[in-house]
Amino acid sequence: MGVIKVLTGNYSASEGAALCRPDLIAAYPITPQSSVVEYLAGKVHNGVLDSNLVQVESEHSAMSVVEGAAYAGGRVFTATSAQGLALMYEPYFRMATLRLPMVMAIATREMTSPETIWSGQQDAMSVRDAGWIQMFCDDNQEITDMVIQAYKIAEDEGVLIPVNVCYDGFYSSHLTTGVDLPLQEEVDAFLPPVHFNHATLDPDHPISLDPMTPGNLLMKYRRSHLEAMKRVPEVVDRIDKEFGDKFGRYYGGMISEYRIEDAEIVIITVGGMTGAGMDAVDAARENGIKAGLVKLRFTRPFPAARVAKALEGKKAFAVIDRSVCFGWSCGPMYMETKASLADAADQYCHFSAIGGLGGADISTDMIYSTIQKLEDNKETKTELETQWYITE
Amino acid sequence: MAMKEIRLHGRGGQGAVKAAQLVVRAAVTGGKQAQFIPFFGVERKGSPVFGYLRVADEPIRRKTQIYTPDMLLILDDSLVMLPETYAGLKEGGVIIINSTKSAEELNIPQQAGTVAEVDATAIAEKHLGRNIPNTTILGAFGKVSDLVDTETLFSTIEEIFGKENRKCAEEAYEAVTIIRK
Structure with missing residues (x-):
């Protein structure tokens, strides 16, 4: 049994990170993430958390500092958003391809330009091919729980890949609600201290790590990275069960499903829009529409097999993205959902819905309109134009 | 109890966000479900600030803006000039406003139910020396x-902001007038 605390989404991430006893935390402030690390700094200052807190002058330095500490065998944490993530891209990619496990929270934010500081998932989506595992949370409870699970996933010896725990800027990062906070001793029992078998940086025994690597050997590393990614779904399922058995909360692994069994039409969501999506599904059911919902919990690796199975025998689906896929005139998760169906996509009516960019809301009514459009076209087996949630 | 949706309207620096977070804390302490999402425009003192507060018995799933509020909590009566302030108020919806003006002057919309008024600025200035209502x-x-137990609310105010703020709330509790029923 945990203790109920009233927390913002950002503080939910901080509390989750603190319970994992990171050896080192480094971050640079950026809206809407800043309070994640402010809160942790407070804990370190008050002596509640025994972590090294390094103040840096940029996100590039933040990621470089945690990279060094992870190289030396430590458990590390940082958080960022949008332009901060863009600035740290170089060490960000390197963190994953060095196969150093860590957890970074992303309070997702629209990318500039046009100038904006508000919500959107374009930042995290833009780096989905940088070698990290990426997952998106719906509510504050899931943020805390997934930061804890993410360390266990990242540090699994069959994985050794860093994890982004993403949640929507403002709509989740600044949302205040009650969270059932696990107790320290429970988390200690769930997540043992970090231990690596790989070569580590040690000033007393200097060695050179990550030297120039010729193509053939580099490809072996890449192949090994992709193979580790393939093992992730199984590890996520195992850890979801282990966590659920211990804390009483199961999340469904790579995806979660809502009222899907007898559904004819399915909406697919990412992140904090899921709650409104479930309310829209309930409203549609009351009006006799057989609607259901699939939430993409993990986007890297993409849960292709689970998504294809969930859609089996359904008539129509739409994927709602809070970001765009330049080059495909649709949302990125729509494109990837279609890819996981391959030729079977022709068996459905389907389309991409895009909304919530630059801080705009994705309302229950907007999602309902998508459900209605699917219902009206469910027998057509055609791809419809991208639906934009733009209000005039 | 079905979910109740409350929209807050204030100006940067008036503490609308902190007030709503206090309600969430008091509701959760009382065993209810509650949620608050602030909506910031450009972050500077004096600019309009919105907030979306929900209280319910069952878990609250949606994390959206509020379009048809059951209640409006207005911390600054100059905001009634903006069309978005009264927008979407439900038939019979409640308005609680920091003002000394009449219902006519406040342009209270037709569909409003109970309208409660208190001079929160004067009370806050008396106890705190500043207009943080x-x-x-x-x-x-x-x-x-x-929606929340009054004593739990007051003790939460005292716990987070101290005795003077509790006095503010207690005085407003007595001083509030119903200008329309």
Whole structure:
């Protein structure tokens, strides 16, 4: 049994990170993430958390500092958003391809330009091919729980890949609600201290790590990275069960499903829009529409097999993205959902819905309109134009 | 109890966000479900600030803006000039406003039910020496609504902001007037 605390989404991430006893935390402030690390700094200052807190002058330095500490065998944490993530891209990619496990929270934010500081998932989506595992949370409870699970996933010896725990800027990062906070001793029992078998940086025994690597050997590393990614779904399922058995909360692994069994039409969501999506599904059911919902919990690796199975025998689906896929005139998760169906996509009516960019809301009514459009076209087996949630 | 949706309207620096977070804390302490999402425009003192507060018995899933509020909590009566302030108020919806003006002057919309008024600015200035009317207007909220237990609300105010703020809320609880029923 945990203790109920009233927390913002950002503080939910901080509390989750603190319970994992990171050896080192480094971050640079950026809206809407800043309070994640402010809160942790407070804990370190008050002596509640025994972590090294390094103040840096940029996100590039933040990621470089945690990279060094992870190289030396430590458990590390940082958080960022949008332009901060863009600035740290170089060490960000390197963190994953060095196969150093860590957890970074992303309070997702629209990318500039046009100038904006508000919500959107374009930042995290833009780096989905940088070698990290990426997952998106719906509510504050899931943020805390997934930061804890993410360390266990990242540090699994069959994985050794860093994890982004993403949640929507403002709509989740600044949302205040009650969270059932696990107790320290429970988390200690769930997540043992970090231990690596790989070569580590040690000033007393200097060695050179990550030297120039010729193509053939580099490809072996890449192949090994992709193979580790393939093992992730199984590890996520195992850890979801282990966590659920211990804390009483199961999340469904790579995806979660809502009222899907007898559904004819399915909406697919990412992140904090899921709650409104479930309310829209309930409203549609009351009006006799057989609607259901699939939430993409993990986007890297993409849960292709689970998504294809969930859609089996359904008539129509739409994927709602809070970001765009330049080059495909649709949302990125729509494109990837279609890819996981391959030729079977022709068996459905389907389309991409895009909304919530630059801080705009994705309302229950907007999602309902998508459900209605699917219902009206469910027998057509055609791809419809991208639906934009733009209000005039 | 079905979910109740409350929209807050204030100006940067008036403490609307902190007030709503206090309500969430008091509701959760009382075993209810509650959620608050602030909506910032450009972050500077004096600019309009919105907030979306929900209280329910069952878990609250949606994390969206509020379009058809059951209640409006208005911390600054100059905001009634903006069309978005009264927009979407439900038939019979409650308005709690920091003001000394008449219902006519406030342009209270037709569909409003109970309209409660308190001079929260004067009370806050008396006890705190500054126009931070957030904890004061919560006293009026405690009187008019039964969404959270009043004593829990007041003790939460005292726990987070101290005795003077509790006095603000207590005085507003007594001073609030119903200008339309």
